[in-house]
Amino acid sequence: MSKVKIPHDDKNRVVLTDTLPYETPITFSNEGLYNYLNKNETNAFASYFINKNIINTRPYNFKIKKGYNSKRTLSVPHPSTQLMFIDLYSEFSDLIIDLCSRSVFSIRFPAKVASAFYEKQLLSDPTTPERSVEKDEGLKTSHQQFSSSYFAYQKYNFIHKFYDSYEFHRLEKKFCQHPKLDISNCFPSIYTHTIAWAVVNLPKLVPSKSRGFLG
Secondary structure, three states: OOOEEOOOOOHHHHHHHOOOOOOOOOOOOOHHHHHHHHHOOOOHHHHHHOOOOOOOOOOEEEEEEEOOOEEEEEEEOOHHHHHHHHHHHHHHHHHHHHHHOOOOOOOEEEEEEOOEEOEHHHHHOOOOOHHHOOOOOOOEOOOOOOOOOOEEEEEOOOHHHHHOOHHHHHHHHHOOOOOOOOOHHHHHHOOOHHHHHHHHHHHHHOOHHHOOOOO
């Protein structure tokens, strides 16, 4: 199968790639919302719920299994909130790429806006030369027509690729202990103003060689 190009002027694809949790049911997607936004049709019922002027919204929360006997709460943002992400990515994608690429510690960060992706069947074809595969692009299965990510990521676009890498295996041999820290519970308590403070004060506080802890 051939390389699938992504139109750069299609800013609405953000709702297909970046606004929903990864672990949604297979029957649930944002394709209906995406098609509605692209058609620019007037629909009184949809317009009531999909409106940038709606500020106070509530997400839909649901739980997924985490381990043997625990669960994790995930949230689907309100459609009106997702519209704001479209403008955010459209206006600040270059800044996001610049800030996230500064850290020397990041193993996964957005490197550019994705321009193409390969279907899974192409990647599984043993006759396909490895050098022809752009590893930083999002992947989708053959029956899906959209990229899985708005950005192309470096160094590892999926965390499992890091665990399978030579870099990780080398670290396992070098160190006798491997501590892990789950920081997922810290995100709801982040004081968002500190992100702006870090970006503004970063050049003054961090030496140039290690500048950028936001990746």
